[in-house]
Amino acid sequence: MNVIDSLEWRYAVKKFDTEKKISQNKIEILEKAFSLTATSYGLQPIKMLVVENKKVQEQLLEPCFNQQQISTASHVLVLCIEDNIDEQFILNYFERVKDLRNTPDEILNPFKDFLIKDFEKSSKEKIETWAKNQLYLTMGNLLTVCAIEKIDACPMEGFQPKKVEEILGLDKYRLKPVLLLPVGYRAKDDMFAEFKKVRKTLEDTIIHYEK
Numbered sequence: 397m398n399v400i401d402s403l404e405w406r407y408a409v410k411k412f413d414t415e416k417k418i419s420q421n422k423i424e425i426l427e428k429a430f431s432l433t434a435t436s437y438g439l440q441p442i443k444m445l446v447v448e449n450k451k452v453q454e455q456l457l458e459p460c461f462n463q464q465q466i467s468t469a470s471h472v473l474v475l476c477i478e479d480n481i482d483e484q485f486i487l488n489y490f491e492r493v494k495d496l497r498n499t500p501d502e503i504l505n506p507f508k509d510f511l512i513k514d515f516e517k518s519s520k521e522k523i524e525t526w527a528k529n530q531l532y533l534t535m536g537n538l539l540t541v542c543a544i545e546k547i548d549a550c551p552m553e554g555f556q557p558k559k560v561e562e563i564l565g566l567d568k569y570r571l572k573p574v575l576l577l578p579v580g581y582r583a584k585d586d587m588f589a590e591f592k593k594v595r596k597t598l599e600d601t602i603i604h605y606e607k
Contacts (some may be wrong), residue, residue, distance in 0.1 A: 397473045399540070399543075399544065400421055402473045402540075402543040402546075403484055403540065403543050403593045404593070405543060405546075406539065406542065406543035406548070406549070407588060407589060407591070407593070408549075408550045408551065408588075409465060409548040409578075409580070409582050409586060409588070409589075410465065410547065410550070410586050410588045411464070411465075411468070411550065411582070411583040411585065411586035412465060412468040412469050412470070412578070412580040412581065412582065412583060412586070412589075413580065413581045413582065413583045414583075416470065416580060417580075418470040418471055418547060418579060418580060420488040420592070422545055422547060423446060423471065425541065425545060426473065426538060426541060426545075426547070426579070427444070428540070429537060429541040430444050430473075430534060430537075430538060432517065433526060433533060433534040434533060434537075435530040435533065435536075436529070436530060437511060438489070439481075439485070439486070439487070439489055440489075440530075441477055441478045441481050441485070441526075441530060442475065442476065442477055442478065442527065442530050442534060443476050443477075443478065443533050443571055444473055444474065444475055444476070444534075445473070445474040445476065445564060445568070445571075446471055446473060446474075446567075447471060447472040447473075447564070448470070448471045448472075448518075452498055452563065452564070452579075453466055453467045453469070453472055455563050456468050456472065456555075456560060456563060459555055459556040459559035459560050459563070460552065460554075460555040460556075460576065461554060463550075463555075464551065465550045465552075465553070466552075466576070468578075468580070469550075469578030469579055469580040470579060470580035471578070471579050471580065472556075472576060472577070472578045472579075473538070473576070473577040473578075473579060473584050474560070474564065474573050474575075474576055475526065475531045475534060475535060475573070475575040475576070475577065476531075476566065476571035476572055476573050476574060477527035477531060477571070477572050477574055478527065478570065478571065479570040479571060479572055480570050481515065481523050481527060483512050483515070483516070486508065486511050486512055486515065487508070488594075490504050490508045496522075503583070504527040512517045513531070517578070524572075525534065526599055528574050531575055532575070535551055535575050535577065537585040538577060539551060539577075543581060546565075546581075547579050547581070548576070548579065548580055548581050548582045549577055549579045550574075550578050551577055551580065552574065552575065552576040552577070552578070553574070553575050553576075555573075555576060557572065557573050557574070558575045558600070561573055561577075593600040599600075
């Protein structure tokens with residue numbers, strides 16, 4: 397399959413095959429794809445929990461409005477933002493840049509100082525919105541990788557974050573859940589697999605700009 401064929405193949409799965417489990421190798425591919433996704437400034441203000449405990453998945457059903465994909469999926473990926481994006485968070489990033497690239501301080505410091513000042517004058521709400529935007533980039537990338545790897549998925553933003561946070565004990569990690577991605581393999585009787593995709597035509601969505 398090429399990329400377009402893979403994207404044609406994927407859909408938001410409504411019913412997973414509960415007998416099929418994603419291999420550890422495939423999960424590691426998704427983990428690496430998560431890590432390699434582009435983020436603003438390269439800061440990666442995001443983390444992902446990989447849930448494969450069926451009892452926990454059952455507990456997540458109620459705050460996810462009983463969407464059955466949560467309990468029937470092989471794994472549930474919980475995409476979260478960091479709640480401690482401060483000066484030390486930025487300093488840690490630049491230390492890692494220095495360690496990996498051996499970049500001298502005289503090159504790193506101007507950008508580092510700019511980011512620290514920019515974040516200091518930004519409200520917590522603004523920083524949180526910025527961090528959430530990075531997760532939407534990540535979700536899109538994960539959906540494409542899932543399609544290429546023939547892993548089925550159903551992206552979700554409709555859930556009660558506080559209750560999910562409590563069930564997973566995310567406060568100890570200082571994380572806030574933003575998106576959920578149940579992954580697995582489609583059931584043979586999921587009728588949505590055969591539905592035609594409903595998309596606008598390219599003429600309605602693409603503009604070839606001419607000056």
